[in-house]
Amino acid sequence: MIGNLLLRVSAIAAPAFAAASAWAAAPGAGERAVLAVDQKWADAESRGDIAAVRPILDDRFLATFDASRPLDKPTFLKVVFANDAGKREIQTLSDRTAVLAGSTAVVLETDTIASTNGGQTTRHVYRITVTYALRRAHWVALAEHIVTAPGG
Numbered sequence: 754m755i756g757n758l759l760l761r762v763s764a765i766a767a768p769a770f771a772a773a774s775a776w777a778a779a780p781g782a783g784e785r786a787v788l789a790v791d792q793k794w795a796d797a798e799s800r801g802d803i804a805a806v807r808p809i810l811d812d813r814f815l816a817t818f819d820a821s822r823p824l825d826k827p828t829f830l831k832v833v834f835a836n837d838a839g840k841r842e843i844q845t846l847s848d849r850t851a852v853l854a855g856s857t858a859v860v861l862e863t864d865t866i867a868s869t870n871g872g873q874t875t876r877h878v879y880r881i882t883v884t885y886a887l888r889r890a891h892w893v894a895l896a897e898h899i900v901t902a903p904g905g
Contacts, residue, residue, distance in 0.1 A: 784851035787858040787885050790892040791851075795844040795864065803834045811886065811893040818899050841869045856887035863902060878902040 780788065790809060797805035807830070814826040824832060849862040860883045868875050879899050885892045 780851055781853075783853045783858070787851050787853070787860060787892045788849060790885070791849075791860050791862070791883060792846060794894070795846055798833060799842050799844050801834065801842075803830055806830065806833075808891075809894055811888070811895050814894055814896065816897040816899065819901060843867045858885040858887075858892065859883070860885065864899075878904070 794806060794809045797803075797809075810826050810829070812826060814829065815823040816829045817823050843866070845865045845867075847863045847865065849860065852859045852861075860881075862881050862883075864879045864881050866877045866879070868877075878901070880902050881897060881899050883897045884895045886895050
């Protein structure tokens with residue numbers, strides 16, 4: 754009985770998973786637009802450009818790191834743009850997928866951050882989920898959840 758149920762669920766779900774994979778491989782204009790904003794955010798963080806990040810984050814933006822308590826927009830910006838003299842950071846986004854549902858988008862990606870500070874280089878890898886909303890023809894981030902990737 755359970756085996757038959759699993760076979761039926763697999764038969765129903767397999768085409769949906771295949772269609773979703775094909776769709777994710779070829780994002781449309783909406784997905785490309787939200788991914789572009791997401792890349793702009795990562796680039797601005799790498800440059801230490803807080804002024805470029807502020808308008809990307811909704812005023813009610815919340816972020817969580819692993820299982821920590823949510824950080825609001827001002828606290829998030831303070832943490833991300835902490836004044837580390839001499840620190841250089843490069844973010845490389847990969848394994849990116851955007852899912853659109855009306856005026857809401859969810860981006861799932863891997864962010865590899867290489868930091869150099871005082872001659873020491875470190876590398877961290879994170880899995881990130883960001884929820885965006887379309888506001889006045891611009892995508893803004895509502896929430897971000899960041900977890901350390903295995904081995905990252």
